[in-house]
Amino acid sequence: MPAPLNLCNHKDMKALYSPRTVTDAHLIRGYLQSHGIETLVRGEFLAGGIGELPAGMCKVWVADDANFERADRLLREFFRGDTARRLAANQWRCAACGETLEGQFTDCWQCGAARPG
Numbered sequence: 643m644p645a646p647l648n649l650c651n652h653k654d655m656k657a658l659y660s661p662r663t664v665t666d667a668h669l670i671r672g673y674l675q676s677h678g679i680e681t682l683v684r685g686e687f688l689a690g691g692i693g694e695l696p697a698g699m700c701k702v703w704v705a706d707d708a709n710f711e712r713a714d715r716l717l718r719e720f721f722r723g724d725t726a727r728r729l730a731a732n733q734w735r736c737a738a739c740g741e742t743l744e745g746q747f748t749d750c751w752q753c754g755a756a757r758p759g
């Protein structure tokens with residue numbers, strides 16, 4: 643019996659994150675990609691594309707070591723919910739109809755009332 647390959651052991655890259663599921667892995671990958679950080683997801687084929695991953699078998703890797711610290715910081719922000727809070731902080735509520743609107747709207751799309759100053 644040959645020893646099992648350690649699929650996550652790559653000497654040239656740092657593993658950033660060990661996701662619980664494949665969906666999780668791709669969520670993180672997409673998030674970092676939106677910030678210009680290229681990542682690789684390894685080991686996902688072991689789970690057949692769905693469900694829980696064997697512990698430690700799949701990791702998200704930062705392709706360029708120079709981005710690792712930034713990626714790490716972004717990931718921490720992501721999990722603390724900073725991004726979600728920042729987006730939520732820009733929301734406003736229409737005084738006329740009570741509709742909740744995203745920060746980029748200056749008028750209520752529901753009733754046309756202007757955003758209160």
Ligand SMILES: [Zn+2]
Pocket residue numbers: 736737738739740741750751752753754755
């Ligand atoms: Zn309104």
